[in-house]
Amino acid sequence: MASSTGKSFLGRFGVHIAVLIFVAIWTIPTLGILVSSLRDKNQLAVTGWWTALVTSSQNDDGRLGTAADQVEKDGKFLIMGNLLKAGDNRTISAFGIKSQAPTEFAAGAVADLGDGVTLQVNDDGFYVQSSPVAFEGDRGRRIYFASSMPPRFTTDNYQTVLFSEGIGRSFINSLTVTIPATIIPILIAAFAAYALAWMRFPGRALLIATIIGLLVVPLQMSLIPLLKLYNGVGLFFGVPAKTYLGIWLAHTGFGLPFAIYLLRSYIAGLPREIMESARIDGASDFEIFIKIVLPLSFPVLASFAIFQFLWVWNDLLVAMVFLGSGSDQLVLTGKLNALLGSRGGNWEILTTSAFVTILVPLAVFFSLQRYFVRGLLAGSVKGG
Structure with a gap:
């Protein structure tokens, strides 16, 4: 029987079950990582985390x-x-x-x-x-x-990870890379998305098609050409290689296509009447963008910030290519990878390293999660 809201009991029950299943799918691996990170390394080597409470x-x-x-x-x-x-x-x-x-x-x-x-x-x-x-x-x-x-639980793995030499510096390096590499593409993409959504100029459709095409370009395919271009430009202007500027620009370039596509879809769905009323009142495009579009676009900006932060924070490949592998340049993922040994012999700290690396992204996600769903629906509903 349908309720007053038009949804049957079975329909609502099915939605709740589906939500619980998806929550379990995402939560159980995290729980497994946490339990494994606290287990004795000898037990971890021979049994799964689900047997942590049995002999x-x-x-x-x-x-x-x-x-x-x-x-x-x-x-x-x-x-x-x-x-x-x-x-x-x-x-x-x-x-x-x-x-x-x-x-x-x-x-x-x-x-x-x-x-x-x-x-x-x-x-x-x-x-x-x-x-x-x-x-x-x-x-x-x-x-x-x-x-x-x-069963034996211990914090030895956490002591190995958290108190190893250079772990603090690598944590600061990761923050130094991640925060600007998240903010810069958001700033550029927001301006570009507004222009592609509400401004008319020659070649706009071709530019949009190019941006959509760039979404499918593998990162690995563009790493070497981008590095050669950066080194050539840096050599011409006297900028040293392996700097934070290089990795900021690299992550900005890799993140811009998705950022522009996501933001444009959302901004294009904002009510046209608001834009027209602002223009009648004499507002310029810049004023409309700053005072109207940006405040209304905060959910989608927060959604992309979460995606970009997670990508940059967990990155190892781009950091090794554009920043280097020196002790003063290693990001957190690189340092934790080095702790495993040259042949991965110390793999028992892998789960501990994984749990340590997800703490900061989890804090970012939960602080912005109320905007996340609204941002994911960007452009799905047009304004009136």
């Missing part, structure tokens, strides 16, 4: 001590030690001497290895290898074992 099991291996570590006691030669490192809170449940059977013996049991040699591994990792004759060789026996680890 995890894993198979591992280690080596016993060598002949140099043996001691003689009661006519037997013993090699003692611990398979777990200090601070390792795992519990060993079983062990074995073959990779095909890592759980052949229960923890605490005495395993017969032949020729009178025995091995006992306790649940705390302590082992005793016994032999009636002296051990020989400088390489200990390899042992396989199964262990369980209770």
Whole structure:
């Protein structure tokens, strides 16, 4: 049955379910990043974040001590030690001497290895290898074992990321790049969008078509030509390469087509009567733009600001090309990438780095989110 608003109960229920699904799709990965960033790196390496609250099991291996570590006691030669490192809170449940059977013996049991040699591994990792004759060789026996680890959360990854050398400077570098690279294209695009929407001049349609065509040009295709052009102009005017000016101009160039297209669609939909009334009162195009168009266009300006800020803040490629990779030039994404190591060996801090990088964009988004939906609908409804 339809309600007074013209929408049935099933229709409203379907809309709510769809909204919840989309919220979950966007929220669950973020929750996963947060949980993973607080987990112990050993647990993170073997189990997913959704198992963070349950005991995890894993198979591992280690080596016993060598002949140099043996001691003689009661006519037997013993090699003692611990398979777990200090601070390792795992519990060993079983062990074995073959990779095909890592759980052949229960923890605490005495395993017969032949020729009178025995091995006992306790649940705390302590082992005793016994032999009636002296051990020989400088390489200990390899042992396989199964262990369980209770849930453990730690802030070690955050300490590694937040207190690493140069992280503060890279954060400032990112802000220095992102804020101007967001404001500059908005200023230029706003003027251009008004001109393309309300001013008549030769070639306007061709210019609009060109801007729309630039929306599909891949960034990677234009990086090298743009860099050569910038270096040539900089060399001619004596401007040094690898400066903030270069990356500001680069991000401005990459963001302008979308900004002009989005703003023009919105500005073109503003009521014509307002513009005509202002012109009758003697207002110039500049006055109409400053006093009428800009205040009415704030939702779409905020929407583009969110898109541009997110793009520039998370960028690594353009920053490496136009700014460089020196310690004084690295942006936050570059610094966090360097923390992973040359081969990505320290990948356990990847989730922590990801969560650290999204904090500032989240603050920007939530501060402007009330304008976001209105800006996304730019140009969908014409003014009266």
